[in-house]
Amino acid sequence: MKIAILPGDGIGPEITAQAVKVLNALGESFEMESAEVGGAGYAAHGHPLPEGTLKLAKEADAVLFGAVGDYKYDTLERALRPEQAILGLRRELNLFANLRPAILYPELAGASTLKPEVVSGLDILIIRELTGDIYFGKPRGVRECPDGPFKGQREGFDTMRYAEGEIRRIAHVAFQAARKRDKRVTSVDKANVLETFQFWRDIVTDVHKEYQDVALEHMYVDNAAMQLVRAPKKFDVIVTGNMFGDILSDAAAMLTGSIGMLPSASLDANNKGLYEPSHGSAPDIAGQGVANPLATILSAAMMLRFSLGLTEQADRIENAVKRVLAQGLRTPDIHEAGSTKVGTEEMGNAVVAALA
Amino acid sequence: MKIAILPGDGIGPEITAQAVKVLNALGESFEMESAEVGGAGYAAHGHPLPEGTLKLAKEADAVLFGAVGDYKYDTLERALRPEQAILGLRRELNLFANLRPAILYPELAGASTLKPEVVSGLDILIIRELTGDIYFGKPRGVRECPDGPFKGQREGFDTMRYAEGEIRRIAHVAFQAARKRDKRVTSVDKANVLETFQFWRDIVTDVHKEYQDVALEHMYVDNAAMQLVRAPKKFDVIVTGNMFGDILSDAAAMLTGSIGMLPSASLDANNKGLYEPSHGSAPDIAGQGVANPLATILSAAMMLRFSLGLTEQADRIENAVKRVLAQGLRTPDIHEAGSTKVGTEEMGNAVVAALA
Ligand SMILES: CC(C)[C@H](C(=O)O)[C@@H](O)C(=O)O
Ligand SMILES: CC(C)[C@H](C(=O)O)[C@@H](O)C(=O)O
Numbered sequence: 194m195k196i197a198i199l200p201g202d203g204i205g206p207e208i209t210a211q212a213v214k215v216l217n218a219l220g221e222s223f224e225m226e227s228a229e230v231g232g233a234g235y236a237a238h239g240h241p242l243p244e245g246t247l248k249l250a251k252e253a254d255a256v257l258f259g260a261v262g263d264y265k266y267d268t269l270e271r272a273l274r275p276e277q278a279i280l281g282l283r284r285e286l287n288l289f290a291n292l293r294p295a296i297l298y299p300e301l302a303g304a305s306t307l308k309p310e311v312v313s314g315l316d317i318l319i320i321r322e323l324t325g326d327i328y329f330g331k332p333r334g335v336r337e338c339p340d341g342p343f344k345g346q347r348e349g350f351d352t353m354r355y356a357e358g359e360i361r362r363i364a365h366v367a368f369q370a371a372r373k374r375d376k377r378v379t380s381v382d383k384a385n386v387l388e389t390f391q392f393w394r395d396i397v398t399d400v401h402k403e404y405q406d407v408a409l410e411h412m413y414v415d416n417a418a419m420q421l422v423r424a425p426k427k428f429d430v431i432v433t434g435n436m437f438g439d440i441l442s443d444a445a446a447m448l449t450g451s452i453g454m455l456p457s458a459s460l461d462a463n464n465k466g467l468y469e470p471s472h473g474s475a476p477d478i479a480g481q482g483v484a485n486p487l488a489t490i491l492s493a494a495m496m497l498r499f500s501l502g503l504t505e506q507a508d509r510i511e512n513a514v515k516r517v518l519a520q521g522l523r524t525p526d527i528h529e530a531g532s533t534k535v536g537t538e539e540m541g542n543a544v545v546a547a548l549a
Numbered sequence: 550m551k552i553a554i555l556p557g558d559g560i561g562p563e564i565t566a567q568a569v570k571v572l573n574a575l576g577e578s579f580e581m582e583s584a585e586v587g588g589a590g591y592a593a594h595g596h597p598l599p600e601g602t603l604k605l606a607k608e609a610d611a612v613l614f615g616a617v618g619d620y621k622y623d624t625l626e627r628a629l630r631p632e633q634a635i636l637g638l639r640r641e642l643n644l645f646a647n648l649r650p651a652i653l654y655p656e657l658a659g660a661s662t663l664k665p666e667v668v669s670g671l672d673i674l675i676i677r678e679l680t681g682d683i684y685f686g687k688p689r690g691v692r693e694c695p696d697g698p699f700k701g702q703r704e705g706f707d708t709m710r711y712a713e714g715e716i717r718r719i720a721h722v723a724f725q726a727a728r729k730r731d732k733r734v735t736s737v738d739k740a741n742v743l744e745t746f747q748f749w750r751d752i753v754t755d756v757h758k759e760y761q762d763v764a765l766e767h768m769y770v771d772n773a774a775m776q777l778v779r780a781p782k783k784f785d786v787i788v789t790g791n792m793f794g795d796i797l798s799d800a801a802a803m804l805t806g807s808i809g810m811l812p813s814a815s816l817d818a819n820n821k822g823l824y825e826p827s828h829g830s831a832p833d834i835a836g837q838g839v840a841n842p843l844a845t846i847l848s849a850a851m852m853l854r855f856s857l858g859l860t861e862q863a864d865r866i867e868n869a870v871k872r873v874l875a876q877g878l879r880t881p882d883i884h885e886a887g888s889t890k891v892g893t894e895e896m897g898n899a900v901v902a903a904l905a
Binding site: 271274276280306307308311327333338341342343352353358383385387388390392414421422436441442443 | 627630632636662663664667683684686689690691694697698699702703704705706707708709710711712713714715739741742743744745746747748749770771772774775777778779780792793795796797798799800802803804806808
């Protein structure tokens with residue numbers, strides 16, 4: 194089993210190193226190979242997604258990804274900026290299904306800005322379509338405005354779009370995931386305004402006929418943003434498009450107050466996937482040894498479960514993480530009075546120790 | 550001064566009646582005329598925005614709008630559904646600037662799902678562009694997918710777009726509003742992915758040159774959704790496009806836990822405007838006399854301030870609302886132990902009494 198390790202920028206290398214350490218401690222034989230990506234890819238090879246990196250990612254059975262982005266690359270032209278790497282990997286590897294759990298560990302309920310009774314025990318799974326929508330739709334660009342009151346001026350424009358098959362496959366992912374959980378899917382759209390999402394609603398409704406044991410609810414995106422703040426525990430699985438999913442999954446992650454704990458998976462049709470923490474590259478704390486490696490370690494667990502078929506090893510990692518939390522170990526981002534503050538490496542070592 | 554009163558559906562008529570009562574108690578001579586809109590428009594004239602209603606709205610100096618929507622119209626074809634009325638009014642009246650304050654009254658801090666220290670004293674102004682973006686862009690519809698792996702299938706599609714002049718005018722509104730507040734503007738975009746919003750960022754940056762006394766910050770929409778949950782008080786004025794504004798303004802409103810208190814204004818280039826509560830038509834409680842009329846009453850105050858130039862009368866209403874809150878009067882949506890529960894009409898009467 195070959196794993197591509199793409200540490201990236203900022204805290205990416207430190208947190209990825211801890212996840213690799215945990216993987217090595219499992220007693221399986223993984224072939225792991227690293228490559229530069231993001232700003233590091235640009236610095237080493239002149240492109241955020243160098244050819245060699247893409248080739249490695251394509252050949253591997255799974256990709257473990259750190260994070261990309263750093264202030265020093267902010268002034269590059271858009272095509273060379275670090276985040277193009279992640280967009281490129283999604284597109285090139287057909288990673289259409291992004292799974293982002295928003296889980297609040299009981300020990301960390303205090304870290305949330307929401308009242309404990311509103312969020313304790315939170316366990317939502319957000320499934321975001323990742324290769325369609327306005328992210329990749331064409332045409333797009335800047336042109337002369339063709340009509341209306343602003344005719345003749347410059348205008349920026351993009352194309353939102355979803356084909357039937359794209360909606361069907363992500364709907365299947367959502368209904369199947371719900372079957373392993375509380376059997377409820379909320380499909381988030383804007384069918385009252387957008388043709389794309391009226392179509393989305395129609396197709397999701399059609400796919401639902403094959404899953405009559407799962408409850409389906411449709412919700413407008415503005416209402417979903419409100420309900421996430423008002424009563425987030427009412428959700429089980431949320432499925433939505435790329436753009437709305439970008440916004441809602443980050444909002445849901447922040448509800449927990451502990452985004453440093455949240456993993457994510459981006460899967461293709463054959464369960465090959467890219468796994469990354471839900472948080473970013475945090476260049477402000479990079480290299481200080483204080484970043485929380487748990488989201489990346491939990492991403493590695495998701496990788497074992499979804500792409501490598503090693504369910505027991507995934508369970509071992511997840512249980513080890515629960516154990517270190519129960520031991521009171523906390524990196525600074527989740528530290529509270531009474532708990533023990535540890536650094537990135539100590540946290541990684543503690544998880545390794547807790548695997549036993 | 551002529552005011553068009555469009556009560557609409559659900560709780561719309563009850564709450565609008567209270568606002569009209571308050572306006573009548575001011576001792577000014579307003580000419581007020583009512584017309585059906587939304588589901589009520591459809592029921593009376595076969596269209597959610599009947600010709601007569603649109604004509605009245607165009608002739609008036611300002612529009613006071615209740616709310617539209619009811620379950621019984623959910624099965625109508627989209628062009629006849631209640632929300633088309635509000636989209637039609639925005640477009641026909643060129644109401645491009647939507648101002649939505651998210652204010653947490655100190656007395657109501659407990660109503661929020663967020664911890665009091667995170668939200669108490671919250672005072673954000675969200676300025677949402679309201680006549681452009683993917684809401685009205687063309688082409689849109691369902692077509693045959695022209696290329697790519699889904700070629701030949703049906704696909705839903707829409708066009709996102711902003712012309713230079715549209716961005717300039719909303720940026721001016723934002724910077725000018727910030728000058729009367731804490732002089733900080735956060736422009737929310739998705740410049741790392743969307744051409745429309747890279748263009749948006751460039752133009753907002755250019756307009757900012759005329760407002761060097763105001764601080765401008767650019768933020769991606771996913772990050773903005775997170776920061777609204779994490780540290781909402783850091784924002785002063787947020788300016789964004791129609792689609793992102795739809796999502797973020799509802800999320801911000803819900804942070805307060807008292808959306809029944811929040812007014813909104815939608816203005817054209819000459820400060821003619823439509824004023825409506827930020828909440829919806831709540832058909833589940835319609836006709837029970839329990840709806841909170843304060844958001845509509847405060848919308849009437851915004852109308853006096855922005856469209857009718859009656860600043861003092863606007864102040865009188867806003868102070869009266871503060872007084873009834875200080876008296877402990879609460880409709881059920883904001884009721885807590887220790888406060889006095891009142892109905893829609895009692896609340897309206899209390900505001901009238903407090904005007905003195
Ligand atoms: C970096 C950016 C292009 C990306 C996105 O918008 O998808 C990020 O926000 C994410 O959610 O992974
Ligand atoms: C009803 C709907 C079309 C409308 C919108 O999306 O603008 C509403 O959500 C709003 O924010 O006023």
